[in-house]
Amino acid sequence: xxxxxxxxxxxxxxxxxxxxxxxxxxxxxxxxxxxxxxxxxxxxxxxxxxxxxxxxxxxxxxxxxxxxxxxxxxxxxxxxxxxxxxxxxxxxxxxxxxxxxxxxxxxxxxxxxxxxxxxxxxxxxxxxxxxxxxxxxxxxxxxxxxxxxxxxxxxxxxxxxxxxxxxxxxxxxxxxxxxxxxxxxxxxxxxxxxxxxxxxxxxxxxxxxxxxxxxxxx
Numbered sequence: 001x002x003x004x005x006x007x008x009x010x011x012x013x014x015x016x017x018x019x020x021x022x023x024x025x026x027x028x029x030x031x032x033x034x035x036x037x038x039x040x041x042x043x044x045x046x047x048x049x050x051x052x053x054x055x056x057x058x059x060x061x062x063x064x065x066x067x068x069x070x071x072x073x074x075x076x077x078x079x080x081x082x083x084x085x086x087x088x089x090x091x092x093x094x095x096x097x098x099x100x101x102x103x104x105x106x107x108x109x110x111x112x113x114x115x116x117x118x119x120x121x122x123x124x125x126x127x128x129x130x131x132x133x134x135x136x137x138x139x140x141x142x143x144x145x146x147x148x149x150x151x152x153x154x155x156x157x158x159x160x161x162x163x164x165x166x167x168x169x170x171x172x173x174x175x176x177x178x179x180x181x182x183x184x185x186x187x188x189x190x191x192x193x194x195x196x197x198x199x200x201x202x203x204x205x206x207x208x209x210x211x212x213x214x215x216x217x218x
């Protein structure tokens with residue numbers, strides 16, 4: 001089994017020293033940089049916006065994995081692409097025309113992702129599976145970092161892996177929320193390809209080592 005990709009979530013980083021945090025990610029074994037964009041409407045929190053992503057791009061060599069937790073994401077796809085996003089993930093629950101949204105993201109030359117909240121049914125994205133590069137499964141209710149993973153998440157990963165396999169899809173399964181050293185291995189073994197980790201990385205005394213351990217599953 002291949003090692004998982006690791007995407008540190010800068011939502012949990014020291015935002016007063018964000019350039020230093022990005023440098024740490026660049027020097028580590030991390031693969032992507034996960035950026036949560038929250039509007040305070042779709043989720044009960046406000047986080048990074050366009051100016052931050054614009055400042056990140058010149059100093060980040062690793063792909064910016066931008067997760068839009070916002071209403072009406074279609075209005076902003078071109079803008080985030082112009083600012084330097086490499087992947088854009090939108091929420092199923094926020095899109096009226098998911099197929100069109102995903103195709104727009106790909107037309108911009110980016111990887112397309114769709115995120116599902118813990119209560120959302122996996123079969124709702126099956127008709128769009130050919131247009132999806134990343135299936136982001138929320139392991140917690142979105143909006144805040146530092147939460148414990150919802151127990152049923154492991155079963156949901158297996159359901160998504162089954163969906164991918166029966167459709168011969170190349171989509172990657174990304175798990176966002178509650179990932180730490182205690183559950184990374186079982187999450188990966190259940191079928192996850194990408195582990196998003198925020199507090200587990202940035203609240204540790206040795207974040208580079210935690211990233212390496214997450215990748216190794218230890």
